[in-house]
Amino acid sequence: MARSQKQAPLHLGISEQIQQQIINGRYLPGNKLPSERELIKEWQVSRITIRRAIANLVQQGLVTTHQGKGVFVTEKCKVTYTLSNPLTFLEDNLADKKIELSMQNISFELVTAPTEVQTILQLSAQNPTAYLQKKLLLTDKVPGGVDLTYILPEIGQKLATELKQNMTFPVLERHNWHIDRVAAIIECTNANLELSEYLDIPLGHPLLVYRHTAYTTNNRPLVHGETISRGDRFCYSVDQLH
Amino acid sequence: MARSQKQAPLHLGISEQIQQQIINGRYLPGNKLPSERELIKEWQVSRITIRRAIANLVQQGLVTTHQGKGVFVTEKCKVTYTLSNPLTFLEDNLADKKIELSMQNISFELVTAPTEVQTILQLSAQNPTAYLQKKLLLTDKVPGGVDLTYILPEIGQKLATELKQNMTFPVLERHNWHIDRVAAIIECTNANLELSEYLDIPLGHPLLVYRHTAYTTNNRPLVHGETISRGDRFCYSVDQLH
DNA sequence: ATCAAAAACTTGTTATAACAAGTAGATAAG
DNA sequence: CTTATCTACTTGTTATAACAAGTTTTTGAT
Structure with a gap:
């Protein structure tokens, strides 16, 4: 195999797909993302992976987390x-x-x-x-x-x-x-x-x-x-x- | 207790102290931090906590990680x-x-x-x-x-x-x-x-x-x-x- | 109906474990 | 001496588990 495609980690694939869903309007600005528990079921991965995927989105400024409440899509206005x-x-x-x-x-x-x-x-x-x-x-x-x-x-x-x-x-x-x-x-x-x-x-x-x-x-x-x-x-x- | 001092998480205390050590010159710009294994021994915590502490430093732009090599103090020049x-x-x-x-x-x-x-x-x-x-x-x-x-x-x-x-x-x-x-x-x-x-x-x-x-x-x-x-x-x- | 306590959610922290993947130095073969 | 391989490091990924700490809903007593 010439092109050793370094296989992307799970959390990255998930955060990229959720990002697409945000862009596509499945999750609207200000709305709540499904809870970790629900996302675990949806993506069939462990909590640590889902949390990492969410962390990726947080770092890109796409979502904000609030303890006890949930994860919310950021509303941008500058x-x-x-x-x-x-x-x-x-x-x-x-x-x-x-x-x-x-x-x-x-x-x-x-x-x-x-x-x-x-x-x-x-x-x-x-x-x-x-x-x-x-x-x-x-x-x-x-x-x-x-x-x-x-x-x-x-x-x-x-x-x-x-x-x-x-x-x-x-x-x-x-x-x-x-x-x-x-x-x-x-x-x-x-x-x-x-x-x-x-x-x-x-x-x-x-x-x-x-x-x-x-x-x-x-x-x-x-x-x-x-x-x-x-x-x-x-x-x-x-x-x-x- | 009037002042409910929310106790700071371990990883935060550790990253703050390592930051001080960077400022104080224990770790100089460009130098390598001790490996995760060594830091785990030094701080007597689990790997996940040390990794989170390092992640805190990365997010503040103080260190950079390189897989297989180690964690290095950032050299700033703009x-x-x-x-x-x-x-x-x-x-x-x-x-x-x-x-x-x-x-x-x-x-x-x-x-x-x-x-x-x-x-x-x-x-x-x-x-x-x-x-x-x-x-x-x-x-x-x-x-x-x-x-x-x-x-x-x-x-x-x-x-x-x-x-x-x-x-x-x-x-x-x-x-x-x-x-x-x-x-x-x-x-x-x-x-x-x-x-x-x-x-x-x-x-x-x-x-x-x-x-x-x-x-x-x-x-x-x-x-x-x-x-x-x-x-x-x-x-x-x-x-x-x- | 009101209010307080309890339960059921949410995300946050931390530990243990195993393996993957990149790097560098030691070792062995040529 | 050179080169390839192996080994021992490094950080990266992922799973399972338990508990902590906020928030909301439900429950139950008044």
């Missing part, structure tokens, strides 16, 4: 962060579904900034402090992301109350801190234990990271932070003019 | 796509590691475009065809992503040979197809079976998707496509001027 608009960060809902987006202040305090942040924000070596704000991003009241932002001390002090209730950039613009430039990196990570508990997602769930620094005139940095949001709930829209 | 540069897509290597980036043409053929693409590229209803190019993105000769791009038929026909060997945008600019605007969405998905085999990654591995449409003057679309790349190997740099 919120788009628009980065290129006049300001930035104007939230816009995508597709048909209407999603309410809100934020919630977790903490707001003066801290000694990590060395990278000291460098980025050009803090004085004598007093390398900045305000660190932790925010929770909510979609339909449900946690969908966290935001950690370091704010120059003189700004954070004055605008504390407003910053605790609004998005950062609009508040800055309202108080005549003109944002000249935003340098950002968008990347992808996996949820660690802390984030998985915060956002109620399984360990390793894909996350989008928006790590940014906002500068005012003369390349003076104002704020630096990162927004970590659920990869299945958010995306970024970028419009580049040349 | 390639940055710079989106804001004069043209676009100039590749820049991040951090210390030097990574060679190249591309490889998989296929280049005239096809009937899907309806969404027909709309986006404003193809004529009589002849809704476009060139579809499939490319493989390689980092150090290793597949790191795939790119599917639909190209206007008149452009694809003329520039076929060049497009097969170079990045799309520079080729267009070289032939006086000025790119006026690029509208893009960056999002996150999980590898399905096809992509996991293409890119040699486990099912569900996080992927970055860059879905873009390039327009020339008068908002005339030229190309539309999506770049799907490994979330652990790539990131996007965005610079916004206001």
Whole structure:
């Protein structure tokens, strides 16, 4: 036999077929899959194999499990962060579904900034402090992301109350801190234990990271932070003019 | 007992502690973890528990498994796509590691475009065809992503040979197809079976998707496509001027 | 009819066991 | 010395079993 077709494991075949059934509409978004017991009967395999097949689907983001309740087909709907608009960060809902987006202040305090942040924000070596704000991003009241932002001390002090209730950039613009430039990196990570508990997602769930620094005139940095949001709930829209 | 502390499962405790050991330097990037047999002895648990603990680490992208060889601590190094540069897509290597980036043409053929693409590229209803190019993105000769791009038929026909060997945008600019605007969405998905085999990654591995449409003057679309790349190997740099 | 307890579900955790399959080093044949 | 084979490793797959822990339904007492 020339072509040594490595025979596919059972769990993969099953998860692929269930995936097809989801696509074909046997299982609709939001609906419950048959229980493990029923799937065992249907596919005539052991529980460990069915559980592995389900795990395959979970990893692909097709289904979600809930202990005691069952396995449910994921309903997808994403919120788009628009980065290129006049300001930035104007939230816009995508597709048909209407999603309410809100934020919630977790903490707001003066801290000694990590060395990278000291460098980025050009803090004085004598007093390398900045305000660190932790925010929770909510979609339909449900946690969908966290935001950690370091704010120059003189700004954070004055605008504390407003910053605790609004998005950062609009508040800055309202108080005549003109944002000249935003340098950002968008990347992808996996949820660690802390984030998985915060956002109620399984360990390793894909996350989008928006790590940014906002500068005012003369390349003076104002704020630096990162927004970590659920990869299945958010995306970024970028419009580049040349 | 007021606080019903749900006791953490064994596998979670073990994976968290191994993660600490990785951070503390007991296991260095690229090094092999002890084998399952050894870890079973060390932690005095069953194989299923150790395997689950390792699976936790895999899902967080901290280690990679190789059948027959062992489990190895991941070496992280990312390639940055710079989106804001004069043209676009100039590749820049991040951090210390030097990574060679190249591309490889998989296929280049005239096809009937899907309806969404027909709309986006404003193809004529009589002849809704476009060139579809499939490319493989390689980092150090290793597949790191795939790119599917639909190209206007008149452009694809003329520039076929060049497009097969170079990045799309520079080729267009070289032939006086000025790119006026690029509208893009960056999002996150999980590898399905096809992509996991293409890119040699486990099912569900996080992927970055860059879905873009390039327009020339008068908002005339030229190309539309999506770049799907490994979330652990790539990131996007965005610079916004206001 | 109401409410609480019990039972019957669901998925989650963990152990033991056996074999498959990929890799690398030791061993034996040429 | 070279090459092929065997052996001892490694991780991967699958089965059976028992219990834990959430959720829903049923039951039964009030």
